[in-house]
Amino acid sequence: MGQSAGRPKKSRIKLDGYQTMAAETAEEEERTVDASEKRNEQLKAIYGMADLRNGAVGLYNIGLSCCLNSLLQVFFMNRHFTMLLRRIKVPFEAAEQKASVPYQMLLLLEQMQRGRQKSVHPLDLATCLSKHNVKLFVLYDASQLFLNLWNLIKSQINNADLVESLNQLYSIQLQEYIVCQKCSLEMKKDSHMPILPLPMFDFDSCLIKTLEDSLRCFFAPEQLTGENTCRCDQCDKKTPCLLGTKVISLPQTLTLHLKRFYSKEGSRTRKISHYLAFPQSLDFSQILKPEQHHLDAWEKDDGLYNLFAVVAHSGSANFGHYCAYVWSLTERKWYCFNDSSVCQVSWDDVKCTYGKASLRWIFSSHPGFLTCRGETAYLLIYMKKNCMQF
Numbered sequence: 001m002g003q004s005a006g007r008p009k010k011s012r013i014k015l016d017g018y019q020t021m022a023a024e025t026a027e028e029e030e031r032t033v034d035a036s037e038k039r040n041e042q043l044k045a046i047y048g049m050a051d052l053r054n055g056a057v058g059l060y061n062i063g064l065s066c067c068l069n070s071l072l073q074v075f076f077m078n079r080h081f082t083m084l085l086r087r088i089k090v091p092f093e094a095a096e097q098k099a100s101v102p103y104q105m106l107l108l109l110e111q112m113q114r115g116r117q118k119s120v121h122p123l124d125l126a127t128c129l130s131k132h133n134v135k136l137f138v139l140y141d142a143s144q145l146f147l148n149l150w151n152l153i154k155s156q157i158n159n160a161d162l163v164e165s166l167n168q169l170y171s172i173q174l175q176e177y178i179v180c181q182k183c184s185l186e187m188k189k190d191s192h193m194p195i196l197p198l199p200m201f202d203f204d205s206c207l208i209k210t211l212e213d214s215l216r217c218f219f220a221p222e223q224l225t226g227e228n229t230c231r232c233d234q235c236d237k238k239t240p241c242l243l244g245t246k247v248i249s250l251p252q253t254l255t256l257h258l259k260r261f262y263s264k265e266g267s268r269t270r271k272i273s274h275y276l277a278f279p280q281s282l283d284f285s286q287i288l289k290p291e292q293h294h295l296d297a298w299e300k301d302d303g304l305y306n307l308f309a310v311v312a313h314s315g316s317a318n319f320g321h322y323c324a325y326v327w328s329l330t331e332r333k334w335y336c337f338n339d340s341s342v343c344q345v346s347w348d349d350v351k352c353t354y355g356k357a358s359l360r361w362i363f364s365s366h367p368g369f370l371t372c373r374g375e376t377a378y379l380l381i382y383m384k385k386n387c388m389q390f
Contacts, residue, residue, distance in 0.1 A: 063136035
């Protein structure tokens with residue numbers, strides 16, 4: 001009886017213990033779920049963009065900084081870039097933090113995402129850039145400033161894997177070749193470019209009317225004759241040559257520079273404002289000939305790109321203003337970033353940057369938003385079609 005009487009008690013003790021353990025497990029699971037939900041919210045912020053919270057966030061102009069502001073918006077709205085930016089190693093010393101461009105960009109991104117302002121001041125980042133000779137109150141060329149930012153970001157990231165990821169994200173891998181027309185000796189040189197400079201005139205000095213034709217002109221081989229001949233090592237003299245460029249691989253984000261500023265024989269720089277149309281979708285398999293690209297240059301994605309952003313310039317070569325039109329990957333909408341003024345726009349608004357000869361400032365239907373119908377696209381940023389889905 002004693003043993004029999006003891007078994008239920010022992011069983012009850014075990015049950016109580018199990019209930020206690022079950023309760024603790026339930027609480028632990030609840031804490032895990034809460035932590036998981038909190039982690040998911042953090043991941044949304046980490047993988048998100050500046051427009052994740054309550055629409056896109058503007059940047060105040062703090063001293064002729066419209067060019068910088070436009071480029072920063074293009075960087076920050078690209079979540080492939082912000083994902084890499086989140087993985088940088090934070091500098092330990094305060095002085096190193098103030099001098100680190102990637103870290104200051106990360107802080108500015110955090111301020112844009114987590115703050116409540118419609119616009120923020122990029123003063124700390126601008127101060128950091130000034131330490132690297134990128135000054136305020138200077139009129140910058142967007143293509144040159146893009147290269148400066150790119151080189152600073154890449155040079156200040158110590159993680160080799162991150163640098164490689166950045167190269168895959170932005171760098172175009174090309175192969176330049178020269179073929180001697182006498183002996184057929186071919187010389188090759190590989191190069192990586194974060195931005196592709198495209199001509200506005202063809203070899204006959206005729207205006208180019210479409211982006212596709214500009215790309216075809218860039219990759220078309222050129223005959224070097226007369227004063228332009230090159231020395232052939234095999235012929236041991238200067239000979240007529242064929243100069244060309246071949247695509248080895250294309251990046252996730254392709255940055256194209258329309259060369260709208262030019263000067264002749266020391267004359268002052270002028271701006272080419274003529275009309276040049278660019279498509280929403282770009283298919284390199286329809287633009288380049290088989291001999292102009294590597295066999296597997298786009299075997300996984302067929303060389304298909306969609307337009308992601310346009311950095312537009314209004315004004316003359318010596319005085320002007322930049323703004324950025326960017327496609328929101330999360331909201332599936334076009335936004336125009338004009339310093340602190342931000343508004344949703346249509347594809348027809350973006351097409352207005354194809355180019356016009358006249359310059360006319362107007363007020364849009366959005367309060368406080370000033371736009372310029374005489375603006376012209378200067379940088380075109382395309383993203384691989386399979387990378388624009390989230």
